[in-house]
Ligand SMILES: Nc1ncnc2c1ncn2[C@@H]1O[C@H](COP(=O)(O)OP(=O)(O)OP(=O)(O)O)[C@@H](O)[C@H]1O
């Protein structure tokens with residue numbers, strides 16, 4: 229690498245993870261540049277969620293290296309402590325498929341919980357920022373509501389704001405719209421698109437190929453625990469080089 | 485010989501008073517202590533430390549596998565033989581607290597386990613430790629789930645405190661026994677005692693319903 233070239237913000241090499249005998253991730257390599265949107269696609273069970281969970285320290289990989297340019301760098305091939313694994317979470321924030329909002333807290337409390345309880349930021353500042361973020365995603369009026377009083381689309385927008393409030397370097401989205409009724413998908417995708425345009429770095433697991441083509445800078449197709457194909461969205465999604473990618477894309481675009 | 489209604493109504497007052505001065509304070513203090521103990525035992529039980537979880541499991545097993553009356557007698561009549569002599573009140577409070585601790589621990593453990601795994605992960609992902617997640621996210625949600633079964637535990641405890649009469653604690657049933665011994669009208673007096681307990685428990689059940697309604701507002705179904 230030439231010295232003028234910036235290092236990727238996140239580099240993952242040879243990531244491995246098994247559950248019992250089942251080797252879910254055989255060897256995964258990823259590089260995410262600052263401001264880049266990487267879309268991760270692949271069949272059900274191919275390990276997309278597992279990759280995100282490893283990046284967020286929710287799973288302990290069996291091997292491989294996860295390196296953020298500004299640290300931490302964790303080499304799972306050597307013996308790794310839970311503390312080292314947990315350190316990955318200081319860089320990334322996760323948006324879950326099923327939102328996982330805190331049901332006993334209001335929308336505002338959900339958002340400020342991380343900044344105030346964990347990051348020890350001043351409550352007044354955290355509240356002001358949370359209100360601004362909620363306003364941005366059209367939920368300013370809902371800050372005193374409890375999660376169960378919101379629609380799925382609104383809950384997922386709160387989930388996104390909760391992640392943003394942590395000021396992570398990297399946003400991780402795990403199929404953020406797949407639990408939503410079709411008419412609510414648009415609102416959430418609009419928010420994600422705006423974040424992408426604003427320059428947030430993100431890894432997005434999605435089955436919405438049209439959306440991936442619109443927002444992603446790179447598409448990575450995973451199957452069988454390895455990356456089968458990667459490249460520009462137009463190339464991977466319209467002119468895939470690999471048979472497996474072609475079949476997958478074809479099946480997703482023509483389900484019947 | 486007809487039912488002595490006069491005695492029935494006259495004895496209600498003293499029995500209820502003994503209830504207010506004996507039964508209710510005994511139940512309340514034992515429940516508070518027992519609940520604190522139960523939280524500790526439940527946390528030990530779900531802890532990844534094998535020694536702690538085994539101790540907790542053993543404790544719960546002994547409490548649930550032996551009669552409350554036997555537990556009470558071991559503490560009041562048994563302990564003096566190993567040099568520990570306790571008055572009736574402390575004996576009763578200790579025995580009932582230990583008993584509630586065992587039963588409520590299982591309720592709280594089940595409630596903690598009923599909180600979806602995604603809540604733990606959401607806590608971790610915003611940077612919380614296991615302890616903080618437990619304290620800020622899991623226990624508050626578990627507390628809501630526990631209210632109905634714990635209310636039942638409390639109402640059972642109110643009735644169970646009548647056993648303390650056997651170690652000479654002056655509570656409602658002891659008062660009834662005293663009046664009965666004096667008047668020899670057992671049916672009248674014990675029915676009066678039953679009425680007092682029934683009123684206490686009915687009032688508590690109504691309170692339980694109110695509490696559950698209040699909590700329901702914040703919980704999705
Ligand atoms: N905790 C676990 N224990 C055992 N097996 C697991 C566990 N988590 C995931 N798996 C298995 O690992 C494989 C990959 O799962 P993963 O959730 O990462 O797939 P995915 O690509 O996200 O699939 P989907 O598109 O259905 O969400 C699956 O076969 C799954 O059953």
Ligand SMILES: [Mg+2]
Nearest residue numbers: 276277278402
């Ligand atoms: Mg998945």
